[in-house]
Amino acid sequence: MQSISTSGQDYYRALAAKDARFDGIFFAGITTTGIYCRPICRVKTPRQSSCVFFSSQAAAEAAGFRPCLRCRPELAPYNLQQNLAHAIWQRISAGALNEHSIEVFAGQVGLSSRQLRRVILQEFGVSPIALAQTQRLLFAKKLIQETQLSMTDIAFAAGFGSVRRFNALFESRYSMAPGSIRRLQASLTTQQEISLRLAYRPPYAWDALLNYLNGRAMAGLEQVDLQQSCYRRSVRIDDKQGWIQVSHDVEKQQLRLDISAGLSSVLLPLLAKIRQQFDVEANPVLIAQHLQHDPLLAQQIARTPGLRVPGSFDAFELAIRAILGQQVSVAGATTVSGRLVQRFGEPTITPWAGVSHHFPTPEKLASLSIEEIASIGVPKTRAATIQAFARFAAAGGLQLAPGLALNEIVQRLKTLPGIGEWTAQYIAMRALRFSNAFPAGDLGLQKAVSEDPSARCNEKQLLLRAEAWSPWRSYAALLLWQSLSA
Incomplete structure (x- = not known):
């Protein structure tokens, strides 16, 4: 498989091919319509000269583009990366700035408000407030199109302090009233x-x-x-x-x-x-590209393509x-x-x-x-x-x-009585969503990599082999557990 590139030319090729691997990785702003789309949008592909590419919905909206009503950018899976900016972005997307000011939120994540603004601006090209507003609007749009909740309920569920503020921002950003995009399908929801x-x-x-x-x-x-x-x-x-x-x-x-x-x-x-x-x-194609270099993992990837780490x-x-x-x-x-x-x-x-x-x-x-x-x-x-x-x-x-390293968290958990390496790594893997956590002391994993079915390797040997699986060792662990079931 070819690796996923990040050039504008390759973005346009992905847009023309409706390539799902890039869904959420980038968004295409169409200058002739003023609308931005996911790469999987089924409308006729515009000319390349009419396309501008953005790494986030917030960046596209800051440039003056409105979300497509067909492919619905709010549905796109997130392009999460394990760095400080994305860890903060996750909290903003979950509504952290709906309840707290920038100063209070910055203190919660261990930064000054100036540092917080700089981190978000460098990664996403917009301020934390603009990022939060985009998430609120897109979430409200999602609720309008998928539910029969009242506009009042939608406004407050999306984190707006008032219906008037919600209506005003929606109309100024999207040039339409919220109710104009509602799909009147009573079957979508009941009381x-x-x-x-x-x-x-x-x-x-x-x-x-x-x-x-x-x-x-x-x-x-x-x-x-x-x-x-x-x-x-x-x-x-x-x-x-x-x-x-x-x-x-x-x-x-x-x-x-x-x-x-x-x-x-x-x-x-x-x-x-x-x-x-x-x-x-998860980006299963990207993960598979990395892990399939190990023949044992490649066999299981072929059996269960798209295997996730249950959180x-x-x-x-x-x-x-x-x-x-x-x-x-x-x-x-x-x-x-x-x-x-x-x-x-x-x-x-x-x-x-x-x-x-x-x-x-x-x-x-x-x-x-x-x-x-x-x-x-x-x-x-x-x-x-x-x-x-x-x-x-x-x-x-x-x-x-946000931004704490895996080793720091594992060591913190291990200070508690009765919490050893296996438990700490397992918690980091499933509860704290570290893609490189790996409970190497697990007997099943040690058995899964052993050529002799009646034997198993030791923890040190397993960790040595797992070095090549970084930064996706958690997915490797799931593949190995799945191979035992097979």
């Missing part, structure tokens, strides 16, 4: 639920991801329905409660989200969590699940996790009998005695680790500053 969509870069190994989640689903909290090919769970964000169901639309290359109406005011942070859990932003809806949940999985089978850890949810979690009501509780909060688990935690069927040493981790999370330990 009980909201339906939204998230696009991804194909291919997407949906069945493999669903099977992975199925084996680790915590009874009461989440449910995988293999017959209906969907994932369900309870949701609690701040004081809002509800549920979600995630399914796969193969033809449109999108994930479909069915969301309870009670979560309408927290849709922005909710979608950010779903994007992480289902690894929507987590909530970092604390995943971390506790990882602790419960120490030195026991996947099935055993899943059973004990379900007991913890149903014994200490808060009951809730959803359309499914198997989804009946919210995960216990860090404060709840931190308040329990070691004996109470151990009563679910774990050793007291592990119960003590859960208690210590809950206190760590309750004190803000998982609210990490």
Whole structure:
């Protein structure tokens, strides 16, 4: 496969070919229409002399272009990179500047407001405020076109302080009233639920991801329905409660989200969590180009193209699940996790009998005695680790500053009692979304790379081989675990 280039000529070739590999990597502004499009837009390809290319929607809108109503740039998967600017951008996209001023937000990420502006301007070509405004407008546009929420609900869900401000900015930026783009399809939503969509870069190994989640689903909290090919769970964000169901639309290359109406005011942070859990932003072609140089990985890539690293809806949940999985089978850890949810979690009501509780909060688990935690069927040493981790999370330990290196985070986690290298790497890999995290102490990974089925290599040997897989070692780990299943 040819590597993805970044020249203007190659961008135009990708636009003419409707190349999905570049979806979200760049946007094309068409000077003759004043509209900007995704590279996969199905309209007639304009002449190259009419095209200007941008790395983000915000840059295109700052140059005076309006989003295309056909390809809908707000649907494009993000072009996330593991650097400080993109880590800050993720927080802005999840609504961080809806609640806080630039100065307060800059302090939260460990920068001065001047440093924050400089970092964002250098990477995206616009100010943090302009970036946030673009995200709000595009998210509002998404809700208008995909739901039947009222304009008032949409304005506040997108982070606008008033409907008047929302209407004014929408009309000034897009030269149209918000209501003019609404699709009057009553079937899109009911009073009980909201339906939204998230696009991804194909291919997407949906069945493999669903099977992975199925084996680790915590009874009461989440449910995988293999017959209906969907994932369900309870949701609690701040004081809002509800549920979600995630399914796969193969033809449109999108994930479909069915969301309870009670979560309408927290849709922005909710979608950010779903994007992480289902690894929507992955670029599978780019990852495969790198990993297929290893013959063992190449075989599994051919079997399961588009394999994702399943993330987590909530970092604390995943971390506790990882602790419960120490030195026991996947099935055993899943059973004990379900007991913890149903014994200490808060009951809730959803359309499914198997989804009946919210995960216990860090404060709840931190308040329990070691004996109470151990009563679910774990050793007291592990119960003590859960208690210590809950206190760590309750004190803000998982609210990490953007730009922290993988090694720094792993070392910080390992200062907690009972958290070793495997657990720290696994948390970094799935909960904190580090693409290069790699739990080399995992017996399954050591066995998967061994030529002799009855033997396994040691951790040092595995780490040496994994050097060539950087910066995608997490994806290599998933491929190796999948090879064991095969």
